[in-house]
Amino acid sequence: xxxxxxxxxxxxxxxxxxxxxxxxERLPAQNRDxxxxxxFDAKDDAAVYKLSEDTAFVQTLDFFPPMVEDPxxxxxxxxxxxxxDIYAMGGEVKTALNIVCFPQNSDLNILGEIMRGGLEKVKxxxxxxxxxxxxxxxxxxxxxxxxxxxxxxxxYSNNTGxxxxxxxxxxxxxxxxxxxxxxxxxxxEKTLKEAIESMTTLNKYACEVSKKYNIHACTDVTGFGxxxxxxxxxxxxxxxxxxxxxxPVFEEAKALADExxxxxxxxxxxNHVGENVFFDNIPxxxxxxxxxxxxxxxxxxxxxxxxxxxxxxxxxxxxxxxSIVGEIKEKSKDKLDAVxxxxx
Numbered sequence: 001x002x003x004x005x006x007x008x009x010x011x012x013x014x015x016x017x018x019x020x021x022x023x024x025e026r027l028p029a030q031n032r033d034x035x036x037x038x039x040f041d042a043k044d045d046a047a048v049y050k051l052s053e054d055t056a057f058v059q060t061l062d063f064f065p066p067m068v069e070d071p072x073x074x075x076x077x078x079x080x081x082x083x084x085d086i087y088a089m090g091g092e093v094k095t096a097l098n099i100v101c102f103p104q105n106s107d108l109n110i111l112g113e114i115m116r117g118g119l120e121k122v123k124x125x126x127x128x129x130x131x132x133x134x135x136x137x138x139x140x141x142x143x144x145x146x147x148x149x150x151x152x153x154x155x156y157s158n159n160t161g162x163x164x165x166x167x168x169x170x171x172x173x174x175x176x177x178x179x180x181x182x183x184x185x186x187x188x189e190k191t192l193k194e195a196i197e198s199m200t201t202l203n204k205y206a207c208e209v210s211k212k213y214n215i216h217a218c219t220d221v222t223g224f225g226x227x228x229x230x231x232x233x234x235x236x237x238x239x240x241x242x243x244x245x246x247x248p249v250f251e252e253a254k255a256l257a258d259e260x261x262x263x264x265x266x267x268x269x270x271n272h273v274g275e276n277v278f279f280d281n282i283p284x285x286x287x288x289x290x291x292x293x294x295x296x297x298x299x300x301x302x303x304x305x306x307x308x309x310x311x312x313x314x315x316x317x318x319x320x321x322x323s324i325v326g327e328i329k330e331k332s333k334d335k336l337d338a339v340x341x342x343x344x
Contacts, residue, residue: 037152038089043232044158045088045219048150056152060085063099063143067179067295068196071110075117075142077199081222081296082144083125087207088220088299090156091148093125098132101141114142125204156218159235161302165216167233167240167326168308170206170315171198171298173226173289174253176263181256191252199296206299206322209314213307221297225269226290227340231276233302234328234339242290242326242342244282249289257285257292265293278338290342302328 024040037056038048046060062082066074079096086093098118102111122129122144161167178195181187203220210218219229226247234240256262269291279287298320303311308324315322331339 046085050152056150058086058089058091058148058150061145063141065141071113072117075114076121077296078142079118079121080202084203084220086148087203090154091150093127093148095128095130095147096122097145099143100134101137104136158219158233161217161328163330165302165328166305166308166324168301169298169325170320170322172248172250172321174250176292177253177256180263181261203299205318213311215301217302220299221294223293225293228269228273231273239329239331239339240326244286244342245344246323247325248321248323254285257288262288266291276339278341280343282342
């Protein structure tokens with residue numbers, strides 16, 4: 001079977017956050033529906049629509065080109081990434097639909113392996129693959145449209161953290177840099193295997209653990225990078241301090257970034273959010289990792305300081321490389337002050 005090749009694959013293929021915001025701002029006002037709890041104007045991870053006082057459904061979709069060579073592995077990663085937004089909202093997965101772009105004159109066994117990988121992750125999530133849609137395309141792309149459920153009172157929003165909250169990240173950063181390096185033969189097999197294991201790990205397990213705690217806010221770290229999603233978490237009224245030495249990273253990603261092997265997506269993220277970030281004597285390689293687009297990245301929780309250590313301990317018990325990476329602060333009244341301060 002032929003291999004897939006990652007040409008700007010995974011979440012590095014997404015439109016830059018700045019471009020996307022500009023487009024959304026130009027859309028006309030839509031019909032108002034009081035049951036739409038979370039829409040695109042909220043800049044959250046998924047849409048939430050209230051069906052009753054006890055039930056709301058969560059809707060999301062995600063698809064992209066390959067970032068790894070093996071079709072089955074690509075299917076697993078793409079599915080895990082699409083399912084993640086349900087968990088970022090505190091929901092449970094119910095159904096999924098395949099999104100397929102594939103050249104019909106190619107080996108269809110490749111497509112079969114991609115879809116097999118996706119199906120296995122949907123099953124692991126406890127959901128049902130209910131159908132899908134495919135088109136003939138020159139480039140391979142795959143993902144899912146996913147529907148989940150959540151109690152309206154238990155939704156995790158991404159910008160409702162409180163001053164004093166600790167920020168916990170559940171997965172290592174640097175997979176975008178590693179996958180880019182692998183495409184040109186500059187990443188070792190061991191590191192790529194570790195990155196793939198991270199990308200195929202469902203955020204289901206971190207979400208389930210978090211339900212025991214009073215989570216104030218949550219997001220998943222994907223295409224806009226750690227700092228891009230963190231900026232969205234701060235909203236208009238908060239700032240934060242990040243401890244660079246506590247951020248979990250793949251060590252080889254640091255070495256690669258040190259050699260200026262970085263991603264175009266990371267540069268788009270830097271251009272979009274860089275003016276909101278102050279780096280206090282942080283090495284260039286670490287800056288790049290914090291901007292690096294993540295594919296199927298971890299969850300980032302905002303939780304009260306008195307519960308943070310207990311949550312961290314439980315996350316580590318299920319073998320996640322979780323860490324307390326920062327703290328939410330009051331926003332400075334000085335408009336020149338950065339929203340995000342990164343210290344050692």
